[in-house]
Amino acid sequence: MRYDSITDAIGNTPLVRIDPAVHGLRNIDLYAKLELLNPFGSVKDRAAWNMARPHLSAAAEGAGQVVELSSGNTAKALAVLAGIHGLTFKSVTNRMRIPEIKDLLLLLGAEIEELPGQSECLDPTATDDPLTLFHRTLSEPDSTYLHTDQYFNPRNTEAHFTGTGPEIVKDLDGRAPDWFIACVGTAGSSTGVARALREHDPAVRVAGLVAAKSDFIPGIRTIDEAHEVGLFDPGTYDTIESVSADEAIEGMLTLNRRCGILAGPTGGAAYFGAVRQLRAFDEELADGEPAERQSAVFIVCDRVESYLSYVRQRRPDLFGRPRRRNSPADLSDAELRTAPAIGVADAQAWIATGGPLVVDLRSSYAYAALHIDGSVNIVDELFEELLHGGLPFSRNRPVLLACPVGEKSARYAALLTRMGHPDVRSLTGGIIAWRDAGAPLVRD
């Protein structure tokens, strides 16, 4: 495979059969359309390229900027496409809640503007919401913006009508699948593919998947939000079902671990929704005559790597690591109660005569602002890491530990004592007590 441009690598993604042992359907073959294998990582590469392509060279002459309301994948593709053509890209959205995607976009040179949250003291008559203002600037007469407008642009749908849909038919040996299942974001992929498949066979059943209202699944809309999308027509779908974030992650894990498909949560949602949708139908098929096998296709929109923090927040259990040695979490209540401590006045005297090493466990910013003269700063997280490996200082050197209120330092004093340090103490009441007692703090 040899290409002149990375954009030639967009599309023609594989259609991969899911092992029946995984999904458990007896009479339906289930296929995943692997849009995650597009060059910029998602199904949106197609729409972004199709929408931007006709205007890029003109925009490049006018030194314009590509803009889009995108929470991630479209932005990613557009940022790259803009960059290739010597343009800049700006995304305006308040739906971008995935930190890794934000960082990746910044890395790609994108500018991100976030819309503010809702007003706490509503003015029900206000009309100038930031999005309206944004649209107003876009439509000003001398605007140099290239606004791809993915929620309303028919070229979004068209990319899938001419690309994704026909590819599926081709890979199913010229037949449309009996079922097509897709998540609804801009509605571009589901609408375009559905139209292409139905042209081939009007009997294709199409299921749209939306996020449960109280949940957040990146890239998918809730049913109410779908109504805000110009490309969304409820008539496209034979059924619209909702999927919860937990279910999306469950489906994602199955694809990741059992199928070797490194899908993100939307792919997981599509898989979960597909199997749930097809299961009842599969039973019916099983009850009747030995029927002809049916087929179903779902779309895997993008990859898992960008969603680690999303998953960690919802399923910390998946990231459980074995317990480490010398952890403050292992301390007993008795050990904590008897942790060696010293009050501010005694600590001042001790520092003057006994020369303890004073360790300030606060963050470097706080330490830089004000600290006990002569102390060293080892941030608590780092300190904990050090202790996993053993005592980080000599037993012969007395140690005074200080934190804001003397709570963390007490834990570490107890732990160091348990680890065999003979003379470690926690500053009672911490740096706050030190300050309140009028003891000196410096910023070198």
Next chain:
Amino acid sequence: MGGQPLYLEPRLEPRLRSLLGAPALLHTLTDALGSPLNMVVPDQLADNLQQFRSVYGTHHLSGQVYFAHKANRSSALLRRLAATDAGVDVASLGELQHALGAGLTPERITATGPKNPEFLWLAARTSVTVSLDTRGELEQLATLVRKHALPRVRILLRLSGFEASGVRVLSRRSRFGTAVRESAPLLEAVERHADVADLVGVAYHLDTTSLAEKATALEGCLRVLEECRSRGLRPRAVDIGGGFGVNYLAHGGQWERYTTELTEAVLGTRPPLTYAGHGYGLRNEAGTLRGTLGLYPAHRPVAGARYLDELLSHPAASLGGRPLAALLLEHLYDLHTEPGRALLDQCGLTLTKVLEVRGQESGGPLLVRLAAKADDVALEEHGVLMDPVVVPRDPAGAGADVGVGTGPDAGAGPVAVHLFGSLCLESDLITRRTVFLPRRPEPGDLLAFANTAGYCMDFHATRAQHQPSARKVAAWQEGDTWRWCLDDQYWPTTPVGGAQ
């Protein structure tokens, strides 16, 4: 009405639930004092304060909780507050006088908002901390202190226009505060006026429900405080304003169903849910939903003290990723908050009497007229959608067909109603939406609007058309019974005195 009734039941915690369970008292009070009638429950304010305090406690933070007075005019609430260890945030000369008169001593008061010379003078005269919006205000205050030989005044600098690193957060323009970008000349002015003004710290109040924006602002404040310290100033506190929110509804499911059906009503795929097809900011443009839903997110699992907790637990992205609370603590800063709405959660209700219940010839919702004006129950004004609770006049008749009603379907069974006020104005709608009630109300019944103490009670109330604005009573429990007095008669000694 089409389909099941779409209830939006108010969240009722034990105090309000108990009060609504005393219909005889509620009817006696409205018979004697008229409709509408506001009731406040001062003891709840003290409990809400404890919840905020306990969040301070879990994060080991010290500092003051200042009740934002603007949310309610009640003297009883303020005097009950004075009996706790909290402070008050006043935004006018009148509020300052009220606070001082209620027993809040100056070190427990901050003055915020737009200020006139009288307000500034009384604040400086009594040594109240003043939160300054601009450099001009600082100059004005300094001049005043010098001219009238007032004591050195404690000041906070209110900042705005915070910028996140990497990502620009667009924000609604705020009239208040100095943009952080322009903090340098402001700090120079503080240094210049060091003989008359003492910098306590910096402040912000952002009108947003977004945690991320507030976290950005708090990080921005930490950075400015660091700048203060490097100039040799000795600030001690960050005041993060109010806006912690309230969860108004009992059931998230009802809210989700309602908003979905509202969307569909706007798109025309189900019958209207509002009077004259009002869309609460949403419009139907060729089958696509446009506009912004102008409603308070009435079901908000993370509100009040829990919201504060989440904010404090939020990692400070630009300062090494430690939680904001840890940074405040490590930098030895006090945290000040100014909750208004959140401290008044479950602190009161508004009673209105049903004057008339009328069926429409064309069918559709019943027309219910109340002895109250829309601005007496300003839930709609604040975009809060929440059902009233029917308090029947004749409890025996409640839910049973015992001939109290006039229509054939009086009594049992859910009904859809439109609630109108008593003004001679087409626009005097208590609710613009169709309200579903579990039974048909009758003239003489009360409709109780729960949880109105925060902004919805007297923030908008007027005396239009010579109609009285609501009177206010304070109520408290002694054992199993509810006691009450006029709002103005309440002092923290009252409940105890009453029992003795």
